[in-house]
Structure formats: C-alpha cells, structure tokens
Amino acid sequence: MSVNRDRKRGTWMVQVRYRDMFGVWHKTTKRGFKAKSEAKAWEASFRARMDGMLDMVFSQFYEVYAEDMRPRLKESTWATKEHMIRTKILPYFADMxxxxxxPADVVRWENWLLSLDLSPTYVRTIVNQLSAIMNHAVRFYRLPANPVLAAGKVGSKRPEQEMKFWTPEEYRLFSESVADKPDVYHAYDIMYFTGLRVGELLALTPASIDLDRSLILVRGTYQRIKGKDTITSPKTKHSVRDVLMPDFLRDELADYLATRPDLKADERIFAFTAHRLRHEMKRGAEAAGVKPIRIHDLRHSHAALLIDLGFSAQVIADRLGHSTVEVTSTYSHLFPSVQQSLAAALNEVGAAHER
Incomplete structure (x- = not known):
C-alpha cells in the first residue's frame, strides 16, 4: 500500500494490493482525499479490514457494516437503521x-440513552442495533466478544402502555367529524374496517382495488425516505395478501374513485403522508369527543372488533398479515370470551370425571 500526491487533481490517493477470499491478488486505487491524513486513515481502515482485524475506530467499522448490510435490506429498513446509528450510537462510540x-463503555452509553427520555421499547431497539453491529464484527472480523452481551440490555421488549382502540360507536362519532374531508374520511374507513397498516394504505393505487371481487390487493408499502415518495415490498411475507372488503366499504370506495376519473392505475389514491393522517385524526377526535389514539391503533381497533365478533386468531392473522403467534401474543388479553368458553368446557369435563 502507498499514499501519494495526485498531481493532476491536486488531491491525495491510495494505491493498494490485496488478496480476496479466494486467494486472488487485486490492485485498486482510491482517489480524492483532500489531505494526506485522510488518505492514511482510509489506508489503515482498508488494511485492518483486509486483515480481519478490529484496530479501527467505530465510525470506520460502521462504514464496513453499512457496505456489508445495506444491499441485503429494504431501502426503508436501512434508512431507519442508519438514522438510529447516526443519531444515537455514533455520537458516543465514533472515535473509540x-x-x-x-462492557463498562456500553453501560455508560445505555445510561446516556436512559437520560434522553426515550420510550423503553425504543431504547431496547437502539441497544439491539449496537449489539447487531458488534455481532457482525465478531462473526466476520475477528472481534473477540460482543461487549453488549456482557453489559446486559436496558429498555423493554414490549410497549408498557395499555393498548388503545375505538369501539364501533367511538369510530362512528369520529368518522362523522372528518366527513368534510373525503380523502382522509375514506382512508380512515379502510384502516378501521380492513386493518391495513398505514404504509399499506398509502401505497394503494386503483390497480390495488378489485371492485368486482371486493378485494384490496396488498402488494406494497409507502414511506417517505430522504424526501422521496418510496413504495417498497410489504413488511413481511405474511403482509402480501388479499383483504376482502365488506359491501358497504366497497361501494363507498367505488363512489369515491368515480369522483377521481383522472387518477391513473398506478397513481397513489391517497397522495399524502402519515403526518396529515395524524393531524386530521387529532382534530377529528377532539371534535367528536372521543379518546385520542394513534393511527396504528386503527389496526388494533379492527383486531379488537374481529375478536369481539368471535373470529379466531388464525382468521385475524390472515387478514392483518400477521402470523398466528403474533396475533395471540399481541391481543391475548382481548380474548376473554374464548377463555370463558374454554373454562366452561373444562368444567363439563371435570363434572363428568367426578361422576
């Protein structure tokens, strides 16, 4: 390896020879460094990476981690990780x-996170991300051990607040208060009566709506990433699904689409972001005099409604794009009638046994 002045460009460059995993030698040149010190730092980082050694600072290894992981993840997933790392992990560990x-460094960092008044679940998510980076270093770059495991993890795996949802009567009052704005009115109706995620709703196009079969075809999810409207594949493999609409919702949606004849088949029906839905939801809840809930709680409201109507966890899971285990874990406290039926059945068995 060598660091030299690039006289044509007036910058510094690094020329390196290295052997890949198959033992084949390669030569590469990295140009454009404004200072010799920058070129030497890149050279040291490259050498450490090729040697499988972790004598580089955390910020340099983050670039290695990003290069390894970014191609394997959805753009929206990586954007979330990148923001978390740059705002909550790099400020503390960058130069170490x-x-x-x-482990003591991790404990002090965790205490710093706890001082930021973040939710326990978000703190746990951040800690898990640091652990994932360290595991990557252990698995592929010869870091002896993951210090996060020795330090222990703070935060909570699950939200501590009580799940909120609207009953059909509460939703009726709310929907009447936003009826003056047809686009959000129909958006909320779809979420409450189908259980779609907000990203799935905002990705819908006329091509996603099969009025003849009363189906919503969930094939994508919308996110605003770095100022750009982005449609990516759904959250999980379970999320790709066809959701049957009740007749009244199908008819409402057909009437609404008829008022927008210029809408192309691949254009988003609801061409706004979640911010507008949150704003109108707060306004509508206040006007209706119902308790405030989050947008995602409309999905919980749909699940609660189906449970109250007596549907099984498997049916609900298929409709929501969840696994049955996720539905059972998330909504177990909303299945009291099932528990009562179970206890009654066991009582009958017990009574027969005593005879």
Whole structure:
C-alpha cells in the first residue's frame, strides 16, 4: 500500500494490493482525499479490514457494516437503521477503537440513552442495533466478544402502555367529524374496517382495488425516505395478501374513485403522508369527543372488533398479515370470551370425571 500526491487533481490517493477470499491478488486505487491524513486513515481502515482485524475506530467499522448490510435490506429498513446509528450510537462510540470498547463503555452509553427520555421499547431497539453491529464484527472480523452481551440490555421488549382502540360507536362519532374531508374520511374507513397498516394504505393505487371481487390487493408499502415518495415490498411475507372488503366499504370506495376519473392505475389514491393522517385524526377526535389514539391503533381497533365478533386468531392473522403467534401474543388479553368458553368446557369435563 502507498499514499501519494495526485498531481493532476491536486488531491491525495491510495494505491493498494490485496488478496480476496479466494486467494486472488487485486490492485485498486482510491482517489480524492483532500489531505494526506485522510488518505492514511482510509489506508489503515482498508488494511485492518483486509486483515480481519478490529484496530479501527467505530465510525470506520460502521462504514464496513453499512457496505456489508445495506444491499441485503429494504431501502426503508436501512434508512431507519442508519438514522438510529447516526443519531444515537455514533455520537458516543465514533472515535473509540472497536477492540477497545468494553462492557463498562456500553453501560455508560445505555445510561446516556436512559437520560434522553426515550420510550423503553425504543431504547431496547437502539441497544439491539449496537449489539447487531458488534455481532457482525465478531462473526466476520475477528472481534473477540460482543461487549453488549456482557453489559446486559436496558429498555423493554414490549410497549408498557395499555393498548388503545375505538369501539364501533367511538369510530362512528369520529368518522362523522372528518366527513368534510373525503380523502382522509375514506382512508380512515379502510384502516378501521380492513386493518391495513398505514404504509399499506398509502401505497394503494386503483390497480390495488378489485371492485368486482371486493378485494384490496396488498402488494406494497409507502414511506417517505430522504424526501422521496418510496413504495417498497410489504413488511413481511405474511403482509402480501388479499383483504376482502365488506359491501358497504366497497361501494363507498367505488363512489369515491368515480369522483377521481383522472387518477391513473398506478397513481397513489391517497397522495399524502402519515403526518396529515395524524393531524386530521387529532382534530377529528377532539371534535367528536372521543379518546385520542394513534393511527396504528386503527389496526388494533379492527383486531379488537374481529375478536369481539368471535373470529379466531388464525382468521385475524390472515387478514392483518400477521402470523398466528403474533396475533395471540399481541391481543391475548382481548380474548376473554374464548377463555370463558374454554373454562366452561373444562368444567363439563371435570363434572363428568367426578361422576
């Protein structure tokens, strides 16, 4: 490896020879460094990476981690990770050498996170992300151990607040208060009566609506990423699904689409972001005099409605794009009638046994 002045460009460059995993030698040149120190730092990072050693600082290894992981993840998933790492992990560990980060350093960082008044679940998510980076270093770059595992994890795996949802009567009052704005009115109706995620709703196009079969075809999810409207594949493999609409919702949606004849088949029906839905939801709840809930709680409201109507966890899971285990875990406290029926059946068995 060598660091030299690029006289044509007036910058610094690094020329390196390295051997890949198959033992084949390669030569590459990295140009454009404004200072010799920058070129030397890149050279040291490259050498450490090729040697499988962790004598580089955390910020340098983050670039390695990003290069390894970004191609494997959805754009929206990586954007979320990147924001978390740059705002909550790099500010603390950026200049520390990977091989020098100790469990005590992680404990002090976790205490710093706890001082930021973040939700317990978000704190746990951030800690898990640091652990994922360290695991990557252990698995592929010879870091001896993951210091996060020795330090222990703070935060909570699940939200501590009580799940909120609207009953059919509460939703009726709310929907009447937003009826003056047809686009959000129909958006809320779809979410409450089908259980779609907000990203799935905002990705819908006329091509997603099969009025003849009363189906909504969930094939994508919308996110605003770095100022751009982005449609990506759904959250999980379970999320790709066809959701049957009740007749009244199908008819409402047909009437609404008829008022927008210029809408192309691949154009978003609801061409706004979740911010507008949150704003109108707060306004409508206040006007209707119902308790405030989050947009995602409309999905919980749909699940609660189906449970109250007596549908099984499997049916609800298929409709929501969840696994049955997720539905059972998330909504187990909303299945009292099932528990009562179960207890009654066991009582009958017990009574027969006593005879």
């Amino acid at each position: 050498k990977m091989c020098d980060i100790r």
